[in-house]
Amino acid sequence: MDLKLEVVVVPVTDVDRAKAFYTEQLGFRLDADFPVDDGYRVVQATPPGSECSIIFGDGLSAAAPGTYQGLLLVVTDIVAARAELIGRGVAVSEPFRDVSGVFHRPGETEREPGLHPERASYGSFAAFEDPDGNPWFLQEITQRAPGR
Structure with missing residues (x-):
């Protein structure tokens, strides 16, 4: 099914x-x-x-409004996607990664500034909010994990 x-x-x-x-x-x-x-x-x-x-x-x-969590947009180039959104007037955070290297946590806890050092798929994020404050994240994925 x-x-x-x-x-x-x-x-x-x-x-x-x-x-x-x-x-x-x-x-x-x-x-x-x-x-x-x-x-x-x-x-x-x-x-x-x-x-x-x-x-x-x-x-x-x-x-x-503003309380929905977990909205994520996958991009193949987070630097280019971020630049395009900023060019469209969207306030997007600087790229970051979670200290765990697995996924991002809520808020800004355990974030390290900058792209994943090897630009590993699933490792780099950026954040923005809609006009109501609903948080969105960009996640860079260049190569999908097996079976995905």
Whole structure:
């Protein structure tokens, strides 16, 4: 049985501001914008090259805006991706790595500044937030682990 992650709901306060951020600044493809009725609107956008989309809008989530954790975008060149996002007006952190070399921890604990010394796949990160403060991470993967 295949189980595919298709959509992640991101809580936001201002739908139009979020739509502009995700589609204009980040370059996500706008898939849908359904203003169903007062208090219920569904906007779907997909990152370039991704099979998984995000949905945000009005009346979609009980989560408070800015509280969604664990959003991650995989890139093949974190330096180039970071530069492109900065050029689009997104405030992106300097590259960093976790002291464990495994994954990043929440917040800024146990971060070491700079790219992974060998630019090893899965080892370098950068961070940014959407206008509501939902944290996003870039992770550089140049060669996937076996079976991935």
